[in-house]
Amino acid sequence: MPAIADTPEPPYYAVIFTSTVTGDNSGYQETAQRMLELAARQPGYLGVESAREDVGITVSYWRDLEAIRNWKAQADHREAQRLGRERWYAQYCTRICRVERDYRGP
């Protein structure tokens, strides 16, 4: 995937997922990688950007709210969400956003 997601003209949607981790990362890398691959095959997927230091930020981009709902409800993703809540994440916040404008450079 490109480092900066190659999203279309707005409007579209972003899911900002911010997290801190517990330190128990058993199974995390494999699951995270598989979720990126699965998300990319979902209808309405537009791209993803991700980085972690003190905090992890993963922003996924979607055509509309229905695409986000479908991804949230996807069976393997629901299981990953459960593991995240029970094992990996000390704290997290998911924000559903409508992207109204964007600009690129330089």
Place this chain on the structure above:
Amino acid sequence: MPAIADTPEPPYYAVIFTSTVTGDNSGYQETAQRMLELAARQPGYLGVESAREDVGITVSYWRDLEAIRNWKAQADHREAQRLGRERWYAQYCTRICRVERDYRGP
């Protein structure tokens, strides 16, 4: 600042700034730190989250679009934006978003 921004009930706004760097980081750390401090003193500022690996992601949160416009136009920030374009960033994308929903856990 807390790792995960302590934002109020939606709606509010997010600016997702994603970047890759050139490798010339002269002056970068000091300026980035000063911009975080200045942003936090702007009217309508709600918080920030930031991480960098292959890509850098900084998400700042704001009460409304006017607060975002004022921050974009702030004089020291304009100078930092110019340095970013000319020196630090290989590529960047700024996305202006309306946060419609959020949820936290675990």
